Amino acid sequence: MFEKVLIANRGEVALRIHRACREMGIRTVAVHSEADANAMHVRLADEAVCIGPARSSESYLNKSAIISAALITGADAIHPGFGFLSENADFAEMVEAHGITFIGPTVEQMRLMGDKITARKAAEEAGLPITPGSPALESVEHAIEWANKIGYPVIVKAKDGGGGKGMKTAFNDEEMAEAFTMAKAEAKASFPSDVVYMEKYLQHPRHIEMQILADKYGHVVHLGERDCSIQRNNQKVIEESPSPALNNQQRQEIGEIVRKAIEKIGYTNAGTLEFLYEDGKFYFMEMNTRLQVEHPVTEAITGIDIVREQIRIASGASLGYTQEDIQFHGHAIECRINAEDPETFVPCPGKINEWHAPGGLGVRVDSEIYSGYSIPPFYDSMIAKLIVHGKTRNAALMRLRRALEEFVIDGVNTTIPLQQAIISQAEFIDGQYDIHWLEHFMKSRKSENEE
Numbered sequence: 239m240f241e242k243v244l245i246a247n248r249g250e251v252a253l254r255i256h257r258a259c260r261e262m263g264i265r266t267v268a269v270h271s272e273a274d275a276n277a278m279h280v281r282l283a284d285e286a287v288c289i290g291p292a293r294s295s296e297s298y299l300n301k302s303a304i305i306s307a308a309l310i311t312g313a314d315a316i317h318p319g320f321g322f323l324s325e326n327a328d329f330a331e332m333v334e335a336h337g338i339t340f341i342g343p344t345v346e347q348m349r350l351m352g353d354k355i356t357a358r359k360a361a362e363e364a365g366l367p368i369t370p371g372s373p374a375l376e377s378v379e380h381a382i383e384w385a386n387k388i389g390y391p392v393i394v395k396a397k398d399g400g401g402g403k404g405m406k407t408a409f410n411d412e413e414m415a416e417a418f419t420m421a422k423a424e425a426k427a428s429f430p431s432d433v434v435y436m437e438k439y440l441q442h443p444r445h446i447e448m449q450i451l452a453d454k455y456g457h458v459v460h461l462g463e464r465d466c467s468i469q470r471n472n473q474k475v476i477e478e479s480p481s482p483a484l485n486n487q488q489r490q491e492i493g494e495i496v497r498k499a500i501e502k503i504g505y506t507n508a509g510t511l512e513f514l515y516e517d518g519k520f521y522f523m524e525m526n527t528r529l530q531v532e533h534p535v536t537e538a539i540t541g542i543d544i545v546r547e548q549i550r551i552a553s554g555a556s557l558g559y560t561q562e563d564i565q566f567h568g569h570a571i572e573c574r575i576n577a578e579d580p581e582t583f584v585p586c587p588g589k590i591n592e593w594h595a596p597g598g599l600g601v602r603v604d605s606e607i608y609s610g611y612s613i614p615p616f617y618d619s620m621i622a623k624l625i626v627h628g629k630t631r632n633a634a635l636m637r638l639r640r641a642l643e644e645f646v647i648d649g650v651n652t653t654i655p656l657q658q659a660i661i662s663q664a665e666f667i668d669g670q671y672d673i674h675w676l677e678h679f680m681k682s683r684k685s686e687n688e689e
């Protein structure tokens with residue numbers, strides 16, 4: 239087992255990884271920007287190294303500074319968390335070249351899955367259902383030709399895309415020209431490559447993803463699904479497990495398909511396969527080769543510490559359990575709490591005057607915040623994740639309502655009022671929502687307010 243792990247991230251996920259390491263008796267190294275010297279994970283880690291100025295490009299994305307910090311402190315592994323360098327295969331390759339273990343899949347697996355076009359191909363060959371789609375698109379004419387082959391509506395995506403960027407829908411030939419040009423321009427600005435392709439655009443799907451764990455000896459388990467359909471601008475807002483849309487048999491069926499596919503691909507460590515789900519059918523979208531923000535809902539219903547498993551697998555340990563050993567208990571829901579205006583979503587960094595997180599049975603809060611902490615303006619605005627667990631979905635919902643009520647965050651605006659409004663809607667309570675539900679809900683709220 240590793241003796242010392244460097245955590246190449248910030249915020250709540252850095253603390254999350256620190257906690258798993260401490261429980262395993264592993265020492266931790268925090269790396270931080272100049273703006274994060276007072277962060278909780280920096281205070282708690284055994285050692286801390288400042289790796290650069292506030293800007294991410296000069297600190298949390300600064301590969302050589304992070305690797306130097308690992309070498310100086312003698313860390314034998316690096317956990318990348320999510321975001322930042324977590325899906326950067328070049329970084330993983332550099333880490334391994336320095337004799338340090340990258341806690342994640344292999345460099346080749348990251349490259350394969352990081353490219354949406356090769357990932358779709360690998361997924362299809364491994365038996366996963368995929369959305370009808372095109373190869374890389376060369377020109378507007380080529381795009382129009384493919385769109386007519388697939389049938390409108392379609393969605394143009396960047397092959398290296400992520401974070402909901404670089405995606406444009408088209409409902410006809412005229413829209414196609416613009417969608418192609420805009421997606422390409424966005425891809426060029428945000429990603430290493432401006433290559434785009436298209437997929438059939440599903441009009442009212444849910445986003446359902448499957449969590450898997452795989453060791454280096456061919457053992458693969460799935461930990462069930464997460465429903466992440468409550469989204470705004472393709473960003474998840476609330477996640478839950480199990481999905482209100484699936485029954486046990488459907489869960490087992492897709493779980494088995496996924497498990498076999500992962501065996502076939504030979505993927506290792508933790509990963510998530512994202513699907514769209516419409517009219518009883520699954521369509522593979524992409525695989526995330528890292529820890530996900532919403533992993534705690536899966537931890538709640540399975541009792542498995544996913545970060546601990548990532549570290550164990552990377553160190554060469556065998557899973558030590560099979561699919562039959564995985565038991566699902568109750569229902570869990572997560573709210574991502576952002577320091578943002580709940581109506582306009584304008585980020586609201588600043589000083590937290592008072593912080594009181596809810597607690598009690600079935601309540602987990604993952605956050606770096608403490609009273610007196612100042613949220614720096616340079617990073618993602620998510621400041622906390624509230625996860626509740628109950629015997630049934632209804633019990634989890636009641637608990638979520640009570641926990642959101644208890645939360646006190648004074649000094650900055652947060653998205654808590656929006657979360658409270660969402661969970662009191664009949665459609666949410668009934669589990670009847672698709673990926674567009676939140677946008678519709680927000681629009682109707684806005685026009686009500688204007689009247």
Ligand code: ADP
Binds near residue numbers: 400403439523
């Ligand atoms: P990213 O890697 O940027 O997160 P994804 O491919 O995972 O992009 O897609 C993000 C979101 O975009 C999905 O959760 C879904 O809401 C929407 N989306 C993506 N592909 C499709 C599609 N073929 N049809 C309808 N919606 C889609």
